[in-house]
Amino acid sequence: MNRLLSDTGVIFGRSMRQTLRSKTALTFGMLQPLLFLALMGPLLSKLDLRTGGTSWQAFVPGLLVQLSLLGGMFVGLGILVERQAGVIDRMRATPLHPAAPLLGRALRDVVQLVVQSALLVLLGAAFGLRAPVAGVLLGFVFVGLLSAALALLSYGLAMNVRTTPEFAAIANTVVLPMMLLAGLLLPMTLAPGWLDAASRVVPFRYTVDAVRHLYLGEYTDGTVLAGLAVTAGLTVVAFFGGLALFRRSGRTP
Amino acid sequence: MPGMTPPVLDVHGLSRTFQLRSGPVHAVRGIDLAAERGEILGVLGPNGAGKTTTVRMLATLLPPSGGRAVVAGHDLLADPAGVRARIGYVAQSGGLDPNCAVGEELVTQGRMHRLSRAESRARAAELAADLNLGDLLDRPTAALSGGQRRRLEIALGLVNRPEVLFLDEPTTGLDPGSRADLWDLVRRVRHDHGTTVLLTTHYLDEADALADRLVIVDAGSVVAEGAPAELKARHDAATLQDAFLAITGRATDAPAAV
Numbered sequence: 150m151n152r153l154l155s156d157t158g159v160i161f162g163r164s165m166r167q168t169l170r171s172k173t174a175l176t177f178g179m180l181q182p183l184l185f186l187a188l189m190g191p192l193l194s195k196l197d198l199r200t201g202g203t204s205w206q207a208f209v210p211g212l213l214v215q216l217s218l219l220g221g222m223f224v225g226l227g228i229l230v231e232r233q234a235g236v237i238d239r240m241r242a243t244p245l246h247p248a249a250p251l252l253g254r255a256l257r258d259v260v261q262l263v264v265q266s267a268l269l270v271l272l273g274a275a276f277g278l279r280a281p282v283a284g285v286l287l288g289f290v291f292v293g294l295l296s297a298a299l300a301l302l303s304y305g306l307a308m309n310v311r312t313t314p315e316f317a318a319i320a321n322t323v324v325l326p327m328m329l330l331a332g333l334l335l336p337m338t339l340a341p342g343w344l345d346a347a348s349r350v351v352p353f354r355y356t357v358d359a360v361r362h363l364y365l366g367e368y369t370d371g372t373v374l375a376g377l378a379v380t381a382g383l384t385v386v387a388f389f390g391g392l393a394l395f396r397r398s399g400r401t402p
Numbered sequence: 403m404p405g406m407t408p409p410v411l412d413v414h415g416l417s418r419t420f421q422l423r424s425g426p427v428h429a430v431r432g433i434d435l436a437a438e439r440g441e442i443l444g445v446l447g448p449n450g451a452g453k454t455t456t457v458r459m460l461a462t463l464l465p466p467s468g469g470r471a472v473v474a475g476h477d478l479l480a481d482p483a484g485v486r487a488r489i490g491y492v493a494q495s496g497g498l499d500p501n502c503a504v505g506e507e508l509v510t511q512g513r514m515h516r517l518s519r520a521e522s523r524a525r526a527a528e529l530a531a532d533l534n535l536g537d538l539l540d541r542p543t544a545a546l547s548g549g550q551r552r553r554l555e556i557a558l559g560l561v562n563r564p565e566v567l568f569l570d571e572p573t574t575g576l577d578p579g580s581r582a583d584l585w586d587l588v589r590r591v592r593h594d595h596g597t598t599v600l601l602t603t604h605y606l607d608e609a610d611a612l613a614d615r616l617v618i619v620d621a622g623s624v625v626a627e628g629a630p631a632e633l634k635a636r637h638d639a640a641t642l643q644d645a646f647l648a649i650t651g652r653a654t655d656a657p658a659a660v
């Protein structure tokens with residue numbers, strides 16, 4: 150266990166240095182949610198999104214989940230490059246714990262996405278977001294869990310596809326319907342009954358609803374707890390699923 | 403004292419079958435290999451002979467379908483972690499991250515072998531000096547020449563002072579000068595540290611010049627074995643090229659001349 154932790158730390162450090170070196174990584178990943186914040190957010194400011202509170206209190210949580218979803222789902226592209234260059238094999242031929250290359254990278258992604266989320270919230274505040282500090286901070290826990298889940302699954306997928314286009318096709322196909330169905334940009338409170346019902350099969354729906362309640366300061370009405378249960382459950386499933394996929398890739402050529 | 407110590411590499415009946423949609427592919431069909439401490443063993447064969455699959459199995463990266471092996475005193479199947487701690491593995495693709503700096507890759511490799519930070523740095527400095535990488539430490543690996551890349555990749559393989567160093571097609575794609583440098587480097591590693599080197603190649607001149615002993619593989623099986631001079635004498639051949647032709651009935655895919 151200690152070995153796993155220290156080996157994960159080694160890979161985390163390596164990955165973090167890579168991220169910090171590439172000056173574009175932090176800003177580029179944020180570009181899409183930033184554009185939504187600046188160019189779509191103001192359109193909603195006079196609308197009633199039926200979530201209680203201001204439109205910013207509904208919109209910014211949606212953008213945070215979108216950032217985790219997009220940022221997390223595509224981290225596999227990075228490991229694909231390394232896998233094809235033989236970096237993963239080089240690591241696997243050392244005594245390094247077999248799970249460390251996966252967990253170290255995923256940990257880096259969580260840190261990166263939470264930092265980006267914090268920047269997004271600060272910019273949201275400049276546009277007019279007002280929310281309780283405790284709720285905002287708790288919201289980052291959800292962002293972290295969700296980012297971890299998606300990063301682990303993304304790496305697991307990337308280690309088991311043949312080509313980069315194959316990975317991109319699968320990731321894109323998964324992400325877009327999930328994003329729309331979860332009600333990230335506009336909440337499902339506006340949806341007709343059938344769409345609202347359909348969106349309840351998407352786990353991110355519960356995450357975003359919970360974060361919206363946190364931004365309203367409504368901590369105890371069950372939505373937050375349900376969101377936490379679904380998000381944490383997803384992370385646990387992704388943890389074991391990601392590990393299994395990563396291990397599986399070591400048994401095939 | 404040859405023959406007195408158990409071989410550092412002892413492989414019996416190692417095989418690997420890949421299950422493809424089109425049916426099973428027998429990439430390696432029961433290979434026997436042995437190498438003693440400080441020996442340079444060349445595995446020579448055309449592309450597709452099963453050389454890379456064999457090395458990947460011996461480096462714990464691919465589970466064998468059959469057979470057994472002892473690598474650096476540790477059983478490949480029962481104790482892969484023990485094997486990993488005592489080998490260096492340099493893949494044909496090299497395994498460098500283009501974004502990482504040379505010095506950083508060296509230090510991280512030490513950390514992956516569970517050296518402390520200080521030990522990793524010291525070992526990286528030592529290897530950089532020894533392999534003439536000292537001026538390149540801050541450079542991203544993407545900016546290295548082919549020969550420099552190979553030197554770094556071998557340095558990474560030597561971080562843990564391995565008993566066995568696996569080099570998979572180490573000179574493919576190098577210019578003649580860099581190839582000669584690399585041959586010198588491999589000889590020096592063996593001379594200075596008594597490292598056993600298993601290298602695969604499809605270059606006959608490389609096998610002839612570098613290996614103490616050769617194993618010729620074709621279609622997943624060993625078809626001949628011996629010192630280059632023995633192989634030539636056995637087949638009454640002036641060159642290894644002629645011996646290879648006599649053994650396999652064909653030339654290697656690559657031109658032997660450089």
